[in-house]
Amino acid sequence: MERKLILYILPLFALAILIDFLIDVIKKTNRYRIPDSITSLSAGFLGTTAGLLTIGFVGFFYSGVFRWLHIFDVKDTVWSWVLAAVIYDFFYYWYHRAHHRINFLWAIHATHHNSEYFNFTTALRQSALGFLTVWPFFLPMAFLGFSYEHYLFAAGLSTLYGFFTHTEFVRFVPYLELILVGPSSHRVHHGINPRYVDKNYGSIFIVWDHVFGTHAYESKKDKICYGTGSALNSFNPFWANLSLYWSLLNDMYFCKSWKDKFTIWFKKTGWRPEDRRYIKNANKKNIGTFKIYDKKINSAESSYVIVSFIFATLSVVHLMFSAKYYSTLWVFVYVLLIWSVLLSNSFFMDGKTYRFKYENIRLIIIGIFSFYAVNNTSNLVDSYWFNFVFIASCTFSLGWVALYIYKYNNLANSVR
Numbered sequence: 001m002e003r004k005l006i007l008y009i010l011p012l013f014a015l016a017i018l019i020d021f022l023i024d025v026i027k028k029t030n031r032y033r034i035p036d037s038i039t040s041l042s043a044g045f046l047g048t049t050a051g052l053l054t055i056g057f058v059g060f061f062y063s064g065v066f067r068w069l070h071i072f073d074v075k076d077t078v079w080s081w082v083l084a085a086v087i088y089d090f091f092y093y094w095y096h097r098a099h100h101r102i103n104f105l106w107a108i109h110a111t112h113h114n115s116e117y118f119n120f121t122t123a124l125r126q127s128a129l130g131f132l133t134v135w136p137f138f139l140p141m142a143f144l145g146f147s148y149e150h151y152l153f154a155a156g157l158s159t160l161y162g163f164f165t166h167t168e169f170v171r172f173v174p175y176l177e178l179i180l181v182g183p184s185s186h187r188v189h190h191g192i193n194p195r196y197v198d199k200n201y202g203s204i205f206i207v208w209d210h211v212f213g214t215h216a217y218e219s220k221k222d223k224i225c226y227g228t229g230s231a232l233n234s235f236n237p238f239w240a241n242l243s244l245y246w247s248l249l250n251d252m253y254f255c256k257s258w259k260d261k262f263t264i265w266f267k268k269t270g271w272r273p274e275d276r277r278y279i280k281n282a283n284k285k286n287i288g289t290f291k292i293y294d295k296k297i298n299s300a301e302s303s304y305v306i307v308s309f310i311f312a313t314l315s316v317v318h319l320m321f322s323a324k325y326y327s328t329l330w331v332f333v334y335v336l337l338i339w340s341v342l343l344s345n346s347f348f349m350d351g352k353t354y355r356f357k358y359e360n361i362r363l364i365i366i367g368i369f370s371f372y373a374v375n376n377t378s379n380l381v382d383s384y385w386f387n388f389v390f391i392a393s394c395t396f397s398l399g400w401v402a403l404y405i406y407k408y409n410n411l412a413n414s415v416r
Contacts, residue, residue: 009160010317016164017120023169024119031168033294034302035235035349037121038309042237042342043111044124045316049335051131052323058135062151065142072145081153084146085204088138088154093208095137096201104265107244108133114240116227116292118190123166128241158203162186172218181206184218191224193287225287229270233293236346238339251276295351305345312341337366 024031074080099109111127141151165186172184181202189200199216202208209215218224230247232240252261255273264273297305315338323331340362347355 009156012160013120013124013163020120020167020169029168031117031119032121033117033292034306035295036115036117037119038305038345038349039235039237039240040115040121040125041313042309042345043128043240044126045312045338045342046128046237046241047126047130048316049319049338050128052319052331053328053335054131057131059148061135062139062142063148065139066145066147069143070145071143074145074147074150080146081150084141084150085154085157087141087144087146088151088158089202089204090208091138091140092158092203093201093212095134096203097198097214098137099133100198100201101269103248103267103269103271105133106269107248110228110244111241113190113226114228114232114243116231118166118168118187118224118226120163120166122190123163125240161204177206178210179207180204185209187224188216188218190226192227192229193222193225195219196224225290231290231293234346235293235295235349237342238346295349297348297351301348305348308341308345312338312345315341333369337369340366 021032021037023029074084096109099105108127108129112122112125115122115125138151141154142148162181165181165183167183168187170183173182176182177185181200181204185200185202185206188196191197196216199214200206200209201214206215232243234240234243248264251272252264255261255264255276257273257275260273264271315334319331319334319338323334326334344355344359344362347358352358
């Protein structure tokens, strides 16, 4: 059911992003940057495809509590679904607040915040590890007697509503934003300006923030600065998911106190052992002077990334529709193939010196896989759609790399 909800609203999300992007282009507001948007969507694809490998994880715990420990029998009525959405939003507030206030939880949630832009693609920039920590916060719903279907409905509604709050084109909406979260309220939440940090945690209802003292209004005096306190400085969606865990592991390993090695994970977000704070301060973003991360790449490489990303997008959509027909092994292989493209794209967007070496190795491995797949009967290879996207993607990649190397060699020869 959860996957069906995502599939139903994907076209709506795609249309909204396209319209928002066209408005940005027409008005020349520079609220979209293609490498950043590709990174955000790629992070979303990581989360979506990782979810295919962890299906049932959240449902296992939720359904167990509902089956054995629920105290009320919530009937299947219109009002029960409305109530489920309201109660879900209440517990979402505490889930969201905890993920901003505790180091190891923030390391997961920071993926959603480490873009330095704020637009509809940012809404889909979700952590691939979120499933590990989301479930405990919503178990009270199961305890109260709301079924897993109620939970999925409320989660889907929250996701749909939350998507449309990620825009800078809609200003503050009077009266409405006294009750509901609006784009202005959520811009505040994403801001790293001191006045905005740890504010506006609600997903649908802003009243929780008013009640629990975490509300702030958007100021007209200064521009909101987006991102995280320490700049990511990368278009790599994998690093967007893991960078803060790497930072925590480094500080845990190098700090001298054994007590700090353990407690660092559960301290307030941003806390570091005393002998590691100079590292944290050195990496801290200065709002007044920092520049948004950007890398200039040539048009050929930029085109390659865009076309490769389109193939990856088609593959993700196809996998979402057809995963139930494949064995777990083939879903895993399919996911790895998609991830390899997303990683390759990030190397090109970041201008890594080893980007061509990686791409060549990736294509060789894919060639070996193709040879194996063609010579072994499998339901994966029997998929015409997969064959089309896979072969087209490989052909395009090989052709582009060959042309680029040919052009580079000709240029080198002419210089000599």
